[in-house]
Amino acid sequence: MGANETSVIGQSIPRKEDARFLTGAGQYTDDVVMPRQTYGYFLRSPHAHAKIRSIDVAAAKAQPGVIAIYTGADLTGVNGLPCGWLITGTDGKPMNEPAHPVLAQGKVRHVGDPIALVVAETANQAKDAAEAIGVDYEVLPAVVSCVDALKPDAPQVHDAGNKCYTWALGDKAAVDAAFAKAAHVAKVDIVNNRLIPNAIEPRAVVASYNRAEQAYTLYVSNQNPHVERLLMTAFVLGLPETKVRVIAPDVGGGFGSKIYLYAEDVALVWASKHVNRPIRWNCERSEAFVSDAHGRDHVTHAELACDANGKFLAMRVTTTANLGAYLSTFASCIPTILYATLLAGQYTTPAIYCEVTASFTNTVPVDAYRGAGRPEATYVVERLVHQAAVDLGIPQDEIRRRNFIRKFPHATPVALTYDTGNYDATLDEAMKMADVAGFPARKAEAAKRGKLRGLGYASYIEACGLAPSNVAGALGARAGLFEAGEVRVNPTGGVTVFTGSHSHGQGHETTFAQVVAGRLGIDIANVEVVHGDTGRIPFGMGTYGSRSLSVGGSAIVKALDKVIAKGKKIAAHLLEAAETDIEFKDGKFTVAGTDRSKAFAEVALAAYVPHNYPLDKLEPGLDETAFYDPTNFTYPAGTHICEVEVDPETGKTTVVAFAACDDFGNIINPMIVEGQVHGGVVQGLGQALMEQCVYDASGQLLTGSYMDYAMPRSDDVPGIKVGTKVTPCTHNPLGAKGCGEAGAIGAPAAMMNAVHDALLATGVKDIQMPASPHRVWKAIQSAKA
Amino acid sequence: MSVQLSLTVNGTTAKADVDERTLLVDFLRTQLALTGTHVGCDTAQCGACTVLVDGRAVKACNVLAAQVNGAKVTTIEGIAAADGTLHPMQAAFKECHGLQCGFCTPGMVMSALDLVARHPNADEAKIREELEGNLCRCTGYQNIVRAVAQGAAAMAK
Numbered sequence: 001m002g003a004n005e006t007s008v009i010g011q012s013i014p015r016k017e018d019a020r021f022l023t024g025a026g027q028y029t030d031d032v033v034m035p036r037q038t039y040g041y042f043l044r045s046p047h048a049h050a051k052i053r054s055i056d057v058a059a060a061k062a063q064p065g066v067i068a069i070y071t072g073a074d075l076t077g078v079n080g081l082p083c084g085w086l087i088t089g090t091d092g093k094p095m096n097e098p099a100h101p102v103l104a105q106g107k108v109r110h111v112g113d114p115i116a117l118v119v120a121e122t123a124n125q126a127k128d129a130a131e132a133i134g135v136d137y138e139v140l141p142a143v144v145s146c147v148d149a150l151k152p153d154a155p156q157v158h159d160a161g162n163k164c165y166t167w168a169l170g171d172k173a174a175v176d177a178a179f180a181k182a183a184h185v186a187k188v189d190i191v192n193n194r195l196i197p198n199a200i201e202p203r204a205v206v207a208s209y210n211r212a213e214q215a216y217t218l219y220v221s222n223q224n225p226h227v228e229r230l231l232m233t234a235f236v237l238g239l240p241e242t243k244v245r246v247i248a249p250d251v252g253g254g255f256g257s258k259i260y261l262y263a264e265d266v267a268l269v270w271a272s273k274h275v276n277r278p279i280r281w282n283c284e285r286s287e288a289f290v291s292d293a294h295g296r297d298h299v300t301h302a303e304l305a306c307d308a309n310g311k312f313l314a315m316r317v318t319t320t321a322n323l324g325a326y327l328s329t330f331a332s333c334i335p336t337i338l339y340a341t342l343l344a345g346q347y348t349t350p351a352i353y354c355e356v357t358a359s360f361t362n363t364v365p366v367d368a369y370r371g372a373g374r375p376e377a378t379y380v381v382e383r384l385v386h387q388a389a390v391d392l393g394i395p396q397d398e399i400r401r402r403n404f405i406r407k408f409p410h411a412t413p414v415a416l417t418y419d420t421g422n423y424d425a426t427l428d429e430a431m432k433m434a435d436v437a438g439f440p441a442r443k444a445e446a447a448k449r450g451k452l453r454g455l456g457y458a459s460y461i462e463a464c465g466l467a468p469s470n471v472a473g474a475l476g477a478r479a480g481l482f483e484a485g486e487v488r489v490n491p492t493g494g495v496t497v498f499t500g501s502h503s504h505g506q507g508h509e510t511t512f513a514q515v516v517a518g519r520l521g522i523d524i525a526n527v528e529v530v531h532g533d534t535g536r537i538p539f540g541m542g543t544y545g546s547r548s549l550s551v552g553g554s555a556i557v558k559a560l561d562k563v564i565a566k567g568k569k570i571a572a573h574l575l576e577a578a579e580t581d582i583e584f585k586d587g588k589f590t591v592a593g594t595d596r597s598k599a600f601a602e603v604a605l606a607a608y609v610p611h612n613y614p615l616d617k618l619e620p621g622l623d624e625t626a627f628y629d630p631t632n633f634t635y636p637a638g639t640h641i642c643e644v645e646v647d648p649e650t651g652k653t654t655v656v657a658f659a660a661c662d663d664f665g666n667i668i669n670p671m672i673v674e675g676q677v678h679g680g681v682v683q684g685l686g687q688a689l690m691e692q693c694v695y696d697a698s699g700q701l702l703t704g705s706y707m708d709y710a711m712p713r714s715d716d717v718p719g720i721k722v723g724t725k726v727t728p729c730t731h732n733p734l735g736a737k738g739c740g741e742a743g744a745i746g747a748p749a750a751m752m753n754a755v756h757d758a759l760l761a762t763g764v765k766d767i768q769m770p771a772s773p774h775r776v777w778k779a780i781q782s783a784k785a
Numbered sequence: 786m787s788v789q790l791s792l793t794v795n796g797t798t799a800k801a802d803v804d805e806r807t808l809l810v811d812f813l814r815t816q817l818a819l820t821g822t823h824v825g826c827d828t829a830q831c832g833a834c835t836v837l838v839d840g841r842a843v844k845a846c847n848v849l850a851a852q853v854n855g856a857k858v859t860t861i862e863g864i865a866a867a868d869g870t871l872h873p874m875q876a877a878f879k880e881c882h883g884l885q886c887g888f889c890t891p892g893m894v895m896s897a898l899d900l901v902a903r904h905p906n907a908d909e910a911k912i913r914e915e916l917e918g919n920l921c922r923c924t925g926y927q928n929i930v931r932a933v934a935q936g937a938a939a940m941a942k
Binding site: 012014015017018019020021022023024025026027028030031033124198199200201202250251252253255282284285286504505506507671672674675678679680681682683705706707711712713714715717719720743 | 831875884916
């Protein structure tokens with residue numbers, strides 16, 4: 001932390017953005033109204049896999065209000081959607097990267113695959129007309145399981161085959177050698193259940209074309225407008241970036257699902273020029289279920305070799321990952337780069353080998369969802385550790401302590417170097433918060449009522465703050481992963497901050513304002529944070545991977561440093577002192593050792609009214625931009641402890657207590673951080689106990705609405721205790737690590753370990769997520785039989 | 786076919802001819818530009834569109850505008866004081882960090898007002914049970930539940 005920061009840092013300041021959200025004044029994409037606007041509607045495939053013999057739009061075009069109908073054949077000059085990360089397989093070859101058409105080209109590959117865009121005067125007219133489009137399908141057999149897709153007789157989703165890649169990380173020979181001499185090998189078979197992100201604001205678009213400027217404006221519910229623009233212009237539409245402005249206004253949640261460049265965004269931008277009127281589209285929830293990128297969907301076998309004392313010797317992991325029908329924007333790096341690299345967890349395990357095979361199926365594309373690879377890795381590691389402790393009769397906290405990393409920096413066998421952490425501290429605190437000492441009494445009390453209590457631990461690690469661009473590039477990233485920030489000091493001293501980190505619930509408008517107010521010693525009310533508009537912000541890589549404060553915030557700090565450095569030059573002139581004698585503290589430029597000073601606002605005014613100003617040496621104005629590229633990932637870590645009670649009569653699992661103690665590095669606004677943990681934990685609870693995307697064998701989505709897909713509601717969740725310990729990140733100016741995903745990463749493993757602990761006495765050894773009442777009840781019955 | 790509508794929205798009379806299949810939520814958002822009422826699903830499950838109709842919480846995506854002819858409708862835009870002072874329930878959501886992305890928030894606040902009207906002394910379990918019709922994907926509900934309790938207490942003063 002810098003010397004200039006005042007008490008605004010570290011305070012739970014109520015959010016600046018709340019007033020508009022609480023009064024209905026928020027401006028989400030579907031609230032944007034344009035003159036002469038039209039409505040778009042997408043006709044989607046009802047089949048999981050089919051050839052399109054023909055499409056007849058004649059009758060539909062004659063319907064009232066219809067302006068235009070476009071199919072794949074009309075989109076000449078429009079390329080397919082790109083994938084942003086190239087994975088090179090163990091065979092040395094680049095991944096299988098089949099075309100991802102914007103509108104279907106002769107074939108549909110999942111239920112929901114878009115076939116035609118109808119543009120009409122009203123939404124209902126567009127919808128009615130879509131019903132009149134005749135599509136002649138030749139239905140093909142479908143495959144939905146990532147494992148089945150790799151079988152020799154599987155239906156082929158793409159001509160080049162269903163396998164995208166087999167990729168590996170780690171020293172296989174060292175792992176094999178360690179397993180050969182291990183006293184014990186713990187084993188788990190895991191299905192990491194497929195999830196549907198379900199931000200409550202559905203995706204939405206308002207696209208328009210300005211003939212005078214020959215330029216497009218796209219309002220879109222998106223987490224990274226500059227990335228959206230870059231992908232759309234450079235890869236798909238072949239337009240200069242100067243001709244497309246992307247605005248992501250208020251966005252109602254993302255959780256990863258709004259990172260990507262979607263087919264609908266491209267089709268609507270393209271069509272807005274052709275109809276020469278604005279087109280709006282608001283995704284219906286049932287459409288979202290079959291078109292928003294899904295998350296997770298891994299099948300894994302994992303083994304942990306231990307010595308007789310429970311010291312970890314090696315880990316071996318084999319995973320099959322479902323990519324869905326096409327490669328979504330970052331799909332390829334999620335089950336590889338963001339997964340296998342996390343398998344060391346908080347432990348000194350000296351040798352790890354992970355092999356991942358990713359396959360295409362007739363399902364919605366799968367990509368990053370809150371945590372993105374790291375929840376999957378944590379689940380593997382912490383289920384293995386739990387099992388090893390059970391096998392060896394070692395207490396759960398003890399086996400973790402015997403293996404914790406305690407010397408930093410620590411280079412893991414899976415390519416990462418942790419800069420700092422204190423895993424004992426978070427485990428100790430979590431155990432106090434969870435009252436582990438009182439657990440046996442609570443378990444006994446529950447047993448008297450015929451209920452089964454269990455306690456589960458997850459000591460997780462994440463790699464956040466994506467990412468050193470050169471490292472990411474070497475691993476196959478097709479983009480940089482820095483962040484940009486601009487600090488514009490206005491003539492009267494108010495500050496406008498332009499950040500590439502989009503906020504869609506995370507509270508950047510407050511947290512970033514605290515950073516700026518703290519550093520400049522000004523009132524937070526005088527700081528305005530602007531995000532989400534390529535027309536106003538220099539550049540940005542956007543919000544995902546818990547990177548906003550550590551990367552986006554650091555870019556702002558770098559820009560602030562430039563502002564202060566220039567301010568010192570101006571103040572030196574005004575105070576007739578040497579620049580080296582000027583100190584900046586508490587909003588004042590002071591001549592060291594004197595009481596002579598100029599307030600920040602006075603210096604700002606001098607910069608814009610440069611009557612008494614060193615114009616021969618210094619430009620007027622006070623407006624600085626910085627780009628920050630991190631030198632390492634950040635490593636948030638912590639321990640989550642969950643207590644569950646299972647009713648063996650019904651199989652229902654109730655989470656009775658949840659304690660999370662996390663190390664996010666330095667914290668700017670504890671209230672916002674706690675809120676992030678609450679939300680993440682409940683998404684983790686959803687994965688562990690409730691949520692499951694289910695396709696039938698023909699590729700029909702059975703969980704296609706909120707009546708079928710069980711999302712946590714207020715009465716499904718317990719009160720969550722949140723604690724923090726701090727080891728500041730060593731390599732960014734804020735010492736921040738990131739907090740957005742921790743809950744979703746730690747919670748599923750903690751909850752499922754608790755379920756397994758509760759069921760131990762029943763003889764049940766293996767329960768997969770979600771641990772629904774039916775699944776638990778069946779397992780108990782099977783164990784009895 | 787169009788239907789003639791006359792109803793009171795946030796204390797002001799609204800008259801319009803609307804297509805008979807127009808949903809209340811679309812009428813509010815499109816015709817009256819009251820875009821604080823949000824659409825989060827199409828099955829009356831998420832509650833983002835909750836408004837008060839004659840004082841009772843109603844999911845506006847599941848009601849035809851024609852069905853509320855003559856009724857008094859209150860939306861999120863209609864509950865703060867004329868001078869902009871937040872309603873005690875709005876203020877409680879802000880103080881308790883009961884919102885993140887803000888999309889479910891209007892529906893949550895309107896449901897909370899209905900809840901308080903029926904159960905002014907609701908405890909945590911009751912609040913959790915009563916908010917079951919409103920989905921939030923950001924907050925994990927913890928601070929919403931706290932906000933509703935605090936808002937209810939403030940309204941009782």
